[in-house]
Amino acid sequence: MSNKKRILITGAAGFIGSNLSRSLLQNGNYELIGFDNFDDFYSREQKDKNLAPLLASSDFQFVEGDIRNMDDLFSLGDIDVIVHLAAKAGVRPSIQNPILYQEVNVAGTQNLLEFARKRNIKQFVFASSSSVYGINENVPWHEEEKLMPISPYASTKLSCEMLGHVYSHLYGIRFLALRFFTVYGPAQRPDLAIHKFFNSIIKGQPIPVFGDGTTSRDYTFVNDTVKGIEAAINYDQSDFEIINLGNHQTVTLAGLIEAIEKICGKQAIIDRQPEQPGDVPQTFANIGKAGKLLNYHPSTDLETGLRAFYDWYLKNNS
Numbered sequence: 001m002s003n004k005k006r007i008l009i010t011g012a013a014g015f016i017g018s019n020l021s022r023s024l025l026q027n028g029n030y031e032l033i034g035f036d037n038f039d040d041f042y043s044r045e046q047k048d049k050n051l052a053p054l055l056a057s058s059d060f061q062f063v064e065g066d067i068r069n070m071d072d073l074f075s076l077g078d079i080d081v082i083v084h085l086a087a088k089a090g091v092r093p094s095i096q097n098p099i100l101y102q103e104v105n106v107a108g109t110q111n112l113l114e115f116a117r118k119r120n121i122k123q124f125v126f127a128s129s130s131s132v133y134g135i136n137e138n139v140p141w142h143e144e145e146k147l148m149p150i151s152p153y154a155s156t157k158l159s160c161e162m163l164g165h166v167y168s169h170l171y172g173i174r175f176l177a178l179r180f181f182t183v184y185g186p187a188q189r190p191d192l193a194i195h196k197f198f199n200s201i202i203k204g205q206p207i208p209v210f211g212d213g214t215t216s217r218d219y220t221f222v223n224d225t226v227k228g229i230e231a232a233i234n235y236d237q238s239d240f241e242i243i244n245l246g247n248h249q250t251v252t253l254a255g256l257i258e259a260i261e262k263i264c265g266k267q268a269i270i271d272r273q274p275e276q277p278g279d280v281p282q283t284f285a286n287i288g289k290a291g292k293l294l295n296y297h298p299s300t301d302l303e304t305g306l307r308a309f310y311d312w313y314l315k316n317n318s
């Protein structure tokens with residue numbers, strides 16, 4: 001029998017899940033079960049493209065299924081670690097459909113925790129979000145900061161962190177909640193700013209810019225996030241941790257657009273719009289804890305990361 005770690009990756013056909021899967025397969029120490037329901041938040045075509053290179057590996061098995069369905073979960077083979085990335089993502093649509101976000105993100109996560117309990121799976125890595133800090137102005141945010149979420153999406157992520165604490169305490173499941181900060185890079189979701197801005201600037205279409213351009217984000221390149229997730233898969237020092245995976249560098253919206261214009265060699269056409277409810281004015285991570293516990297040291301600067309996205313975009317939209 002193989003002594004490779006068997007990892008279930010929910011949301012494996014998505015942006016972060018496919019990048020994580022590729023990196024773990026390159027490492028060679030893992031057997032992966034990718035699990036995804038091809039949620040219609042964005043096209044199946046992009047997710048099929050994300051999956052295609054993974055399916056070529058004998059260490060990758062894909063199962064189409066829904067985390068809301070226990071039968072789908074119990075159809076899966078042996079698993080050592082769960083990396084739970086599947087979710088309804090996106091802040092703004094969660095305001096339109098909060099109940100659906102609750103069902104997928106919170107009930108779906110509880111299903112997976114129940115599955116872990118019944119199957120005696122002892123390590124659970126969860127994709128949380130910087131959005132749980134909400135409108136807290138005391139940046140850079142340390143994990144102990146007061147949480148002031150302002151969207152249904154953010155509140156579902158916070159609920160999941162607490163569910164994780166319950167299962168860790170009652171059943172000894174090691175639960176690591178990783179708070180991702182605006183992840184970008186090849187295969188990024190089409191609803192996210194960087195993808196949308198490249199797309200519109202390249203096509204000469206106006207880009208809707210919400211607010212006056214002074215909002216800022218701590219953009220994290222996906223390869224850096226993936227290194228943090230892999231470290232969490234192998235972490236064994238304590239049973240429950242919440243850890244920021246940011247970049248500790250903030251960029252304003254106006255600065256981001258300028259950087260993208262430079263790469264495309266084209267001016268953006270700005271369609272100025274009011275600020276959107278649910279959007280926070282800034283995100284900024286203190287990553288000291290990730291450095292200490294996960295040896296996490298993000299190393300990709302914005303220009304390098306944006307160029308990697310641009311290359312991917314051109315290959316996928318020729």
Ligand SMILES: NC(=O)c1ccc[n+]([C@@H]2O[C@H](COP(=O)([O-])OP(=O)(O)OC[C@H]3O[C@@H](n4cnc5c(N)ncnc54)[C@H](O)[C@@H]3O)[C@@H](O)[C@H]2O)c1
Nearest residue numbers: 011014015016037038039066067086087127129180182183
């Ligand atoms: N991308 C970011 O900047 C960011 C920031 C913070 C947190 N996160 C979190 O990281 C995770 C991955 O995000 P992403 O950007 O890769 O999103 P994504 O939408 O590309 O990936 C999520 C995947 O989950 C799948 N999925 C959705 N509902 C499902 C269900 N009921 N059953 C099975 N699969 C389902 C989708 O089909 C999709 O492929 C999410 O939990 C997201 O909330 C992302």
